[in-house]
Amino acid sequence: xxxxxxxxxxxxxxxxxxxxxxxxxxxxxxxxxxxxxxxxxxxxxxxxxxxxxxxxxxxxxxxxxxxxxxxxxxxxxxxxxxxxxxxxxxxxxxxxxxxxxxxxxxxxxxxxxx
Amino acid sequence: xxxxxxxxxxxxxxxxxxxxxxxxxxxxxxxxxxxxxxxxxxxxxxxxxxxxxxxxxxxxxxxxxxxxxxxxxxxxxxxxxxxxxxxxxxxxxxxxxxxxxxxxxxxxxxxxxxx
Numbered sequence: 001x002x003x004x005x006x007x008x009x010x011x012x013x014x015x016x017x018x019x020x021x022x023x024x025x026x027x028x029x030x031x032x033x034x035x036x037x038x039x040x041x042x043x044x045x046x047x048x049x050x051x052x053x054x055x056x057x058x059x060x061x062x063x064x065x066x067x068x069x070x071x072x073x074x075x076x077x078x079x080x081x082x083x084x085x086x087x088x089x090x091x092x093x094x095x096x097x098x099x100x101x102x103x104x105x106x107x108x109x110x111x112x113x114x
Numbered sequence: 115x116x117x118x119x120x121x122x123x124x125x126x127x128x129x130x131x132x133x134x135x136x137x138x139x140x141x142x143x144x145x146x147x148x149x150x151x152x153x154x155x156x157x158x159x160x161x162x163x164x165x166x167x168x169x170x171x172x173x174x175x176x177x178x179x180x181x182x183x184x185x186x187x188x189x190x191x192x193x194x195x196x197x198x199x200x201x202x203x204x205x206x207x208x209x210x211x212x213x214x215x216x217x218x219x220x221x222x223x224x225x226x227x228x229x
Contacts, residue, residue, distance in 0.1 A: 041223070043222060043223055046217040046218065104157040105156045
């Protein structure tokens with residue numbers, strides 16, 4: 001299993017761009033990198049997924065360098081409602097034939113301050 | 115679509131009791147899974163299923179059983195509840211198509227306390 005390492009917590013102010021970096025030194029060739037967001041008392045919610053280079057959607061960007069040993073989730077202009085725990089996951093395709101065990105880890109608690 | 119639904123929302127058990135946590139999805143997803151989340155921790159995979167009739171163990175399967183008789187339902191059974199099983203349980207589902215680690219849709223969770 002590819003293990004991920006993230007900062008335990010981060011603080012930011014409203015309107016700032018937030019970058020959360022995840023380290024995954026043992027990522028396998030067929031692993032994708034996925035980020036989830038979790039609010040208190042709710043299940044995690046998918047944010048973004050990528051394999052290499054850069055992926056952007058309506059809420060975030062994901063930057064993955066060529067060696068894929070790390071990735072950075074970028075949240076533009078955060079608001080108070082972005083306060084949540086953010087998880088970086090590394091895992092293989094579901095029907096790859098191997099056991100599918102995504103490890104959520106402890107995540108990064110992002111606190112957005114007014 | 116209701117998405118992923120879980121029942122009950124809250125449950126208190128005594129040590130040694132058994133119960134079933136229910137999970138259903140109406141998105142025709144092939145892949146379903148159960149996680150537990152302890153306070154201040156990330157989610158840990160208990161069991162998962164890649165389709166009806168197929169289940170497999172995750173990271174922390176001991177004390178839990180699952181079955182998948184239909185695409186829609188994936189119940190989790192606690193055989194003999196222990197205080198160490200006090201946790202919040204999340205069910206998730208996703209498409210099972212090649213080439214991607216597909217987005218998982220999570221239910222609202224079941225908060226279980228074992229006394």
